[in-house]
Amino acid sequence: MTDAVSRNPTTGWRDLRGRLLEDYGILLVVLAMILLLWALQPDYFMTAQNITNIIRQIGMNALLALGMYLVIVTAGIDLSVGSVMALAIMLLAIADTSGVPWPLVLLIGPLVGALIGIINGLGLTLLKLPHPFIMTLGTLNAVRGLCNLVTDGRPVSGISDEVRYLGTGDIPLPFGGEFAVIPVSAILLLVCYCGVAWFMRKVSLGRHIFAVGGNPQAARVSGINVNGVLVFVYAASGFFAGLAALLMAGRTGSGYPNLGIGAELDAIAAVIIGGASFFGGRGTVLGVFAGVLVMGLLRNGLNLMNISAFWQQTLIGIIIILAVWIDVLRRRARARR
Template sequence: MISNNPALSRFLESYGIILVVLVMMAILYATQPATFLSATNLSNILKQNAYPAMLALGMFVVIITAGIDLSVGSVLGLSIICLAVADKAGVPWPIVLLIGPLVGTACGLVNGLGYTLLKLPHPFIMTLGTLNIARGLTSLISQAPISGLQPEVRFAGQKVFDFGIFLPPAGVPFSFFLVIICAVGLWFFLNRTNMGRHIFAIGGNPQAARVSGIDVDRVLVYVYAICGFFAGLAALLLAGRTDSGFPLAGIGNELDAIAAVIIGGASFFGGRGTVLGVLAGVLIMGLLRNGLNLNNISPFWQQILIGLIIIIAVYIDVLRRRAATRK
């Protein structure tokens, strides 16, 4: 019936993921009515999922091109240690705020240039190498957490605005607004600029993109630099929230970022996906973890359920691709 109703199909394609979020919220409210909608819990959900959202936004740009970046978690770790070391060394806070994004962007450029100049068969290889290099550099710089950051550095991760009339009344984290600003900026970049259209074109058909005159290698370098930039921003948010830089930061976060993008409706085959879907994917994972914690369910079940969701999301993507090829 759905396939015979184009309007309904388009609606579900665009907003089905939002319906999933609303259903999850309704279920969590039904199971934990006194806790789930509490001001503290809602504020914590927004704050805890800010830096994963930044990672997912960067990963989204890469996945649009049918690529992958396995290094974002390690890049986050390297960025957070670099900014923490600079902070403790007395570097002025405006410069400290820039260090995370700059380190992340530099790592992204290494990924992009290495992948394109070395003509590697897949970005998996380059980013897997960078994952290990960045993690090793992080441990060489510091093997212990560095805490006690400047108040201005903590601002992005800890500042909460209490508007009173808005949910949650306990306050809306500044990091939430920063994620929204970055998401809107990324949406504009991908949908309203030539570079953004080229990124989607490469994901749809890289050979056709080359024939049409697009400098595919140059665009891919920008793509991985953007991904690294978002990883550096994520490091800044995490450093602010935890008031520290620690060498184990970001371990496994690359898998969460990939999962959020795929759950949000992007395709591993490239060329499709939306920023709204990515944010919804992050929220679905955040709500899942929050709900399991509220119901005192083992965190190991989180890994199992998220793994199952990823498999289902990719399978749906495969079915969608098969259906499209038959038309």
């Protein structure tokens, strides 16, 4: 019976089309948004200035969402990334303004982030807390408290230009005028996204992350160190939060303890809009990037049209619900197939 199906080329094509739609359908949404915004704002939307602006604005969410993606693929969640980013920016700002050499300062953010991520992972695996929601809710609060404790709630300004380069630096293009530049942050995003996509596809640990999300019991009896995989994804999530802190240090030039309150929710939203399953085992890096773009383009477009920021939040909420609903429909359609 199955042999007959395999010989039918139209079925194969339908499978392929279904799979493309499933994995990359969100890219069509991004494309539609770009065309719509272009049509609504023909004079401004496609200018070099606006495009670099969008890239800079999505940087933070892009990095947080990339880390969140790894966690969500294991059916986990990391609520602490906003707080971790804030602690990272505080510590690197303090280190930088007290004369630590800048190459070392650059390491502080990712290291602090990875360290707290490891603590999250160990809380989950060693303390056996029942759900990562609990552990990371704890670190969300504990780490936010530390952000305020280190300077008694005061911001730290005066971050050096070398440290700010990742967030503000531009590489000028030989054509296109004053605003035709590639932001250094765009290159950082490109490297991180391509790196993670390659890692998830080609490296055993990347596949094991999918296996843990798909069936932890199967992963365990296959000899995969499930706890090790979990600690790794939370460490990676913290690492990317630390990188996001570096971007924000560049953009703002100072460390302030209120940075990124609620940022974890934007990151989760981007991952979910991008088609990853909250129940683990499903989701692509490209989808995450599309999710980040959907949110970024929405904000940019509404700003350009002078629509209230309150509407942005409302619309993003509706989009999350729609995105997941479409996912439910798609799944139901596939189950019927």
